[in-house]
Amino acid sequence: MTALAILGGVVLAGCGGPEATRAGTPAPASSPGPAAKTAPERMEGPPTMAPGPAGLTPVFERRAPAGPATGPGSPTPGSAAPGRGGEAADDKVVALTFDADMTADQGPRAEAGEHFDNPELIALLRRLKVPATVFMTGRWAEEYPDQARSIGTDPLFEIANHSYSHYAFSSPCYGLPTVEEGGMRGEVERAFDAIRKTGARQVVPYFRFPGGCYDDASRKALAPTGVTAVQWDVVSGDAFATDADAVAEQVLDGVEPGSLVVMHCTRSAAPVTGEAVRQVVPALRERGYRFVKVSELMRG
Numbered sequence: 024m025t026a027l028a029i030l031g032g033v034v035l036a037g038c039g040g041p042e043a044t045r046a047g048t049p050a051p052a053s054s055p056g057p058a059a060k061t062a063p064e065r066m067e068g069p070p071t072m073a074p075g076p077a078g079l080t081p082v083f084e085r086r087a088p089a090g091p092a093t094g095p096g097s098p099t100p101g102s103a104a105p106g107r108g109g110e111a112a113d114d115k116v117v118a119l120t121f122d123a124d125m126t127a128d129q130g131p132r133a134e135a136g137e138h139f140d141n142p143e144l145i146a147l148l149r150r151l152k153v154p155a156t157v158f159m160t161g162r163w164a165e166e167y168p169d170q171a172r173s174i175g176t177d178p179l180f181e182i183a184n185h186s187y188s189h190y191a192f193s194s195p196c197y198g199l200p201t202v203e204e205g206g207m208r209g210e211v212e213r214a215f216d217a218i219r220k221t222g223a224r225q226v227v228p229y230f231r232f233p234g235g236c237y238d239d240a241s242r243k244a245l246a247p248t249g250v251t252a253v254q255w256d257v258v259s260g261d262a263f264a265t266d267a268d269a270v271a272e273q274v275l276d277g278v279e280p281g282s283l284v285v286m287h288c289t290r291s292a293a294p295v296t297g298e299a300v301r302q303v304v305p306a307l308r309e310r311g312y313r314f315v316k317v318s319e320l321m322r323g
């Protein structure tokens with residue numbers, strides 16, 4: 024299996040959006056984005072926001088699960104595979120993350136009735152008392168400021184950065200438009216500005232590359248922002264999925280202690296996410312898992 028890779032403090036694996044693998048026709052669940060063969064290092068530089076991750080050096084090393092694998096690239100469901108290193112090695116924690124995707128040019132589609140938001144999903148997470156991290160684009164925050172504030176002022180949640188425009192930071196990237204030259208740092212800063220402008224307070228210095236696409240140049244470009252790039256090791260496949268059972272199964276098959284799952288908080292493009300969460304949460308709790316936000320996972 025390709026594990027969630029963290030070298031030097033950066034978590035990487037892939038990204039959600041139109042690019043995410045659909046459940047039922049999955050690429051390997053742990054498959055990273057096209058450029059994510061190597062993990063970038065912690066992006067150095069002064070944090071532009073609080074609370075900053077100064078000195079954060081997460082130990083987060085995934086190993087192949089013990090025992091026979093169930094198939095190529097497929098971790099053994101429910102196995103007691105060793106998870107992260109350090110004190111929390113046996114801690115069965117999992118972080119559900121939800122990408123709030125909205126591309127800079129999708130305003131007219133939202134006006135025409137397309138739902139880039141999913142308040143029912145957020146309400147469900149609250150009912151189930153599941154902490155979660157929302158990777159939000161700045162454009163989404165501008166479109167749904169009340170929801171952004173609601174998420175960002177609820178201690179159950181935290182908001183991380185998914186760029187302003189959801190354009191690609193390296194090309195090609197699933198047909199996403201590419202950030203113009205010199206615009207990468209501004210993408211991150213503009214997203215933080217848009218998110219904070221809504222009144223959201225729990226904003227954390229983590230960043231997920233749109234489409235999971237990055238290269239050395241984009242890593243270098245983001246260094247001054249002080250963000251830590253966080254991707255995932257479990258692809259839920261919820262983007263454009265119509266079969267909630269398949270999404271839930273893919274998550275349950277992929278999760279190991281310390282896993283980071285990518286899902287979406289955009290109803291039109293990920294209509295069965297809520298139903299999948301409804302299945303996944305009790306099943307993982309039954310296995311002894313506890314849900315944590317990314318910041319807690321990183322602290323571990």
Ligand SMILES: [Zn+2]
Pocket residue numbers: 038039040041122124185189233234
């Ligand atoms: Zn995305």
